[in-house]
Amino acid sequence: MLQVLACITQQHDLRLVALAAFICVLATYTAFTLVGRAQEAPPRGRAAWITTAAVATGSGVWATHFIAMLAFEPDLPVSYMVDRTILSIIIAVLISGVGLGIAMSQRLDLRLLGGFVTGAGIGAMHYTGMWAVRLPGVLTYNLGPLSASLIVGTLMGGVATMAGFARRDFRHRVAGALLLTLAICAMHFTGMSAVVIVPDASLPVPEATIAPFWLATAVTAVTILILALGLVGSTVDQHLASRSMREAERLRASEQRFRQLADATFEGIVIHIEGEIVDANLAMCTLLDRPLDQLVGQQIWEVVAPANHELVRERIAAESTETQEIDLCDANGRTIPVEILAQTIPFGTGTARVVAVRDIRERREAEARIRHMAHHDALTGLPNRTLFHDRLEQAVSLAKRNGTTVAVHCLDLDRFKNVNDLMGHAAGDALLQQVARHLNNSVRAHDTVARLSGDEFAIIQIGVTHPDGPAILADRLVELIGQPFDLDEQQVIIGTSIGVALYPGDSESGEELVRAADTALYRAKAAGRGTYRFFEPEMDTRLQERRLLERDLRQALAEGQLEVHYQPLVECNSEALLGFEALVRWRHPERGQVPPSEFIPVAEESGLIIQLGEWVMRTACREAAKWPGDQRIAINLSPVQFRHADLAHKILTIVEQTGLAPERLELEITEGVLIEDTEHTLATLSLLKSAGIRVSLDDFGTGYSSLSYLQRFPFDKIKIDRSFVWEMGRNADSMAIVRSVIALGRSLRITVIAEGVETPEQLALLQSEQCDQVQGFLLGRPVPARDLTQLMTDAETAAAE
Numbered sequence: 001m002l003q004v005l006a007c008i009t010q011q012h013d014l015r016l017v018a019l020a021a022f023i024c025v026l027a028t029y030t031a032f033t034l035v036g037r038a039q040e041a042p043p044r045g046r047a048a049w050i051t052t053a054a055v056a057t058g059s060g061v062w063a064t065h066f067i068a069m070l071a072f073e074p075d076l077p078v079s080y081m082v083d084r085t086i087l088s089i090i091i092a093v094l095i096s097g098v099g100l101g102i103a104m105s106q107r108l109d110l111r112l113l114g115g116f117v118t119g120a121g122i123g124a125m126h127y128t129g130m131w132a133v134r135l136p137g138v139l140t141y142n143l144g145p146l147s148a149s150l151i152v153g154t155l156m157g158g159v160a161t162m163a164g165f166a167r168r169d170f171r172h173r174v175a176g177a178l179l180l181t182l183a184i185c186a187m188h189f190t191g192m193s194a195v196v197i198v199p200d201a202s203l204p205v206p207e208a209t210i211a212p213f214w215l216a217t218a219v220t221a222v223t224i225l226i227l228a229l230g231l232v233g234s235t236v237d238q239h240l241a242s243r244s245m246r247e248a249e250r251l252r253a254s255e256q257r258f259r260q261l262a263d264a265t266f267e268g269i270v271i272h273i274e275g276e277i278v279d280a281n282l283a284m285c286t287l288l289d290r291p292l293d294q295l296v297g298q299q300i301w302e303v304v305a306p307a308n309h310e311l312v313r314e315r316i317a318a319e320s321t322e323t324q325e326i327d328l329c330d331a332n333g334r335t336i337p338v339e340i341l342a343q344t345i346p347f348g349t350g351t352a353r354v355v356a357v358r359d360i361r362e363r364r365e366a367e368a369r370i371r372h373m374a375h376h377d378a379l380t381g382l383p384n385r386t387l388f389h390d391r392l393e394q395a396v397s398l399a400k401r402n403g404t405t406v407a408v409h410c411l412d413l414d415r416f417k418n419v420n421d422l423m424g425h426a427a428g429d430a431l432l433q434q435v436a437r438h439l440n441n442s443v444r445a446h447d448t449v450a451r452l453s454g455d456e457f458a459i460i461q462i463g464v465t466h467p468d469g470p471a472i473l474a475d476r477l478v479e480l481i482g483q484p485f486d487l488d489e490q491q492v493i494i495g496t497s498i499g500v501a502l503y504p505g506d507s508e509s510g511e512e513l514v515r516a517a518d519t520a521l522y523r524a525k526a527a528g529r530g531t532y533r534f535f536e537p538e539m540d541t542r543l544q545e546r547r548l549l550e551r552d553l554r555q556a557l558a559e560g561q562l563e564v565h566y567q568p569l570v571e572c573n574s575e576a577l578l579g580f581e582a583l584v585r586w587r588h589p590e591r592g593q594v595p596p597s598e599f600i601p602v603a604e605e606s607g608l609i610i611q612l613g614e615w616v617m618r619t620a621c622r623e624a625a626k627w628p629g630d631q632r633i634a635i636n637l638s639p640v641q642f643r644h645a646d647l648a649h650k651i652l653t654i655v656e657q658t659g660l661a662p663e664r665l666e667l668e669i670t671e672g673v674l675i676e677d678t679e680h681t682l683a684t685l686s687l688l689k690s691a692g693i694r695v696s697l698d699d700f701g702t703g704y705s706s707l708s709y710l711q712r713f714p715f716d717k718i719k720i721d722r723s724f725v726w727e728m729g730r731n732a733d734s735m736a737i738v739r740s741v742i743a744l745g746r747s748l749r750i751t752v753i754a755e756g757v758e759t760p761e762q763l764a765l766l767q768s769e770q771c772d773q774v775q776g777f778l779l780g781r782p783v784p785a786r787d788l789t790q791l792m793t794d795a796e797t798a799a800a801e
């Protein structure tokens with residue numbers, strides 16, 4: 001060690017030694033910095049950085065050696081052989097490159113080995129450089145220091161790389177650089193202390209050389225330039241690399257955010273390039289029931305329903321951005337209706353199509369539900385009137401093309417209203433559902449059973465090949481609906497009336513076919529119900545007649561062709577005049593006298609009964625109010641009038657306006673009034689009754705459940721139907737009924753009137769049974785108002801006698 005120190009202090013120019021040390025620190029620092037860059041660089045760029053590090057480090061270390069050599073003052077002129085000096089530079093560069101290349105490894109053993117190689121390489125450079133020295137003497141080495149210099153240099157090289165590459169930060173780089181500088185200096189000066197120079201005058205003196213100071217300055221300048229270039233390059237590159245790393249990081253984060261965003265949407269997103277899927281979000285994978293790695297690389301045709309391939313191809317070609325509904329196929333081959341919206345976006349170096357996919361299964365189901373609701377009856381689930389007419393038009397068009405026959409059956413349930421009224425609406429609904437099921441089971445799959453309204457059903461029987469086909473079906477339906485139905489553990493028997501019309505034959509259009517079937521239904525009902533009738537052209541004539549009658553009645557109301565006649569109501573025993581029943585009369589200018597039994601049903605069907613009824617009520621009340629006595633006035637009310645909510649209000653207004661005492665007014669209603677919407681009817685009647693108006697139950701005994709109505713409303717009077725009165729003398733049953741009704745009235749304290757009394761015998765029988773009142777041609781025919789004064793005077797005279 002002392003020998004080394006003596007060598008440094010006594011045989012070297014210390015200023016140049018300091019300069020060499022400075023260069024060495026700079027070179028070794030550059031070495032660690034550049035190798036650090038190589039470590040961080042992508043594999044492709046590493047070789048370039050190692051090469052740069054090798055050149056910078058090799059030249060720096062060589063410069064250190066060379067300046068240190070210039071600092072050496074052996075008291076003899078010294079020069080250097082160019083070729084050997086260049087060789088020493090090459091060795092420095094090559095072995096530094098190899099050593100540092102190994103040392104940059106993550107493995108500790110390789111890092112140590114790299115340090116050893118670097119240290120040894122510097123030794124090799126040093127002794128090659130010494131080999132280039134020329135002086136007038138013999139230069140030999142002491143083996144001990146020589147070996148020591150190589151061992152020290154090699155070992156310390158290892159220590160320096162271990163320290164310098166332990167971490168990639170400035171402190172470790174500096175520590176490594178200082179240790180490597182120490183290694184180089186130790187190796188150099190130990191090596192120099194091994195030098196023994198024996199002057200030899202016989203050897204040639206080297207030619208005058210450039211002063212060591214200037215040589216050192218030139219080498220230093222060039223070296224610093226090389227090292228500075230290396231360092232600046234490394235710093236700039238590191239800056240750029242960290243910027244691009246930050247960019248890449250930002251890109252990665254943005255991509256991740258985009259994916260999270262895309263995955264968070266409910267809509268599926270798929271990106272494809274000319275049909276090849278390159279990415280998709282989570283919703284898309286879930287929709288198609290395929291993992292992302294299965295989707296990526298697939299052609300979109302594999303997920304689009306074949307029927308939509310052409311359409312999708314056209315959209316891609318046109319770069320369409322319009323929304324479109326198509327079908328996709330999932331992994332299980334299920335069809336998924338979706339709405340798509342596509343955009344062309346920049347993607348990598350080219351473009352791609354990004355497609356937003358919305359699952360519209362729920363929407364389609366809701367639409368289907370709404371469509372179904374719009375075309376089906378909610379209670380029975382059968383097609384409604386709208387769908388029925390659509391299907392009928394289709395069936396007729398098809399029959400026209402194929403030359404086949406279509407039959408339309410219009411059905412009306414008989415006595416359904418009774419069930420509804422007596423057992424309640426829930427039972428009525430259950431019955432309609434059972435009927436619907438029965439009808440559906442009776443037809444073939446391609447026939448249509450529809451519910452048109454209330455208890456009206458219709459059937460379209462298509463593809464009729466056998467001429468008896470419609471009759472066979474109608475027969476079966478009458479039979480089927482005539483069977484008892486089970487309702488709430490009770491059996492009910494209803495029945496059905498059916499009208500049948502055929503295409504071709506009865507009509508050319510669906511609408512007319514229904515009208516014809518309706519006409520036939522009317523005839524089936526008129527024939528006593530529980531049967532069917534085929535449409536016949538003559539039925540249509542009747543229908544036409546009804547229409548004409550309706551037109552004329554409308555005109556009659558407008559032109560005042562109507563009149564009210566009054567028929568006496570008489571006390572049975574005394575035959576005293578009690579009042580009159582108002583009966584409407586129509587004298588048509590051409591038709592002559594039209595009976596109410598003909599035009600009242602037409603008025604009820606057309607709704608004209610509202611206007612007509614109000615007119616009769618006002619006319620009769622006004623007339624009765626003028627009568628000198630307090631005779632009562634009985635006025636008929638139709639069931640149709642009760643469907644209007646303001647009936648009670650209208651009657652009370654008329655009574656008030658005409659000045660008739662309410663107690664003098666009797667309203668005659670039939671069972672038909674009570675069958676429809678009983679609650680509303682009873683409320684109307686109660687209101688009228690509470691105003692003092694009397695209420696009579698007309699045609700008693702002809703209805704289905706006359707007796708039950710007596711329990712439900714406190715009628716003032718019941719009128720025995722004239723059919724019983726006519727049969728009294730001939731038919732014991734009719735007599736028994738008349739007797740029972742009179743007894744019933746007496747026990748319930750309800751007045752009983754018998755109508756249709758035409759003979760003195762009938763009157764005598766009724767008197768013997770103590771009937772309260774009578775009405776009939778025997779006691780007085782309906783007469784116009786102008787004849788009433790005479791009639792009342794006669795009655796007064798008769799009473800006085």
Ligand SMILES: Nc1nc2c(ncn2[C@@H]2O[C@H](COP(=O)(O)O[C@H]3[C@@H](O)[C@H](n4cnc5c(=O)[nH]c(N)nc54)O[C@@H]3COP(=O)(O)O)[C@@H](O)[C@H]2O)c(=O)[nH]1
Pocket residue numbers: 567581582583584595596597600613616636637638668698699722755756757758775776777778782
């Ligand atoms: N809603 C309204 N209905 C009315 C009105 N005017 C009449 N009508 C109803 O029309 C039906 C037929 O009535 P009409 O042809 O007037 O016959 C009535 C009497 O003329 C007839 N009658 C009376 N006595 C006899 C008789 O001895 N023999 C016989 N063959 N017929 C007789 O009975 C009819 C009265 O019946 P009713 O009403 O049941 O008391 C008829 O149902 C009328 O109700 C009206 O303004 N509004």
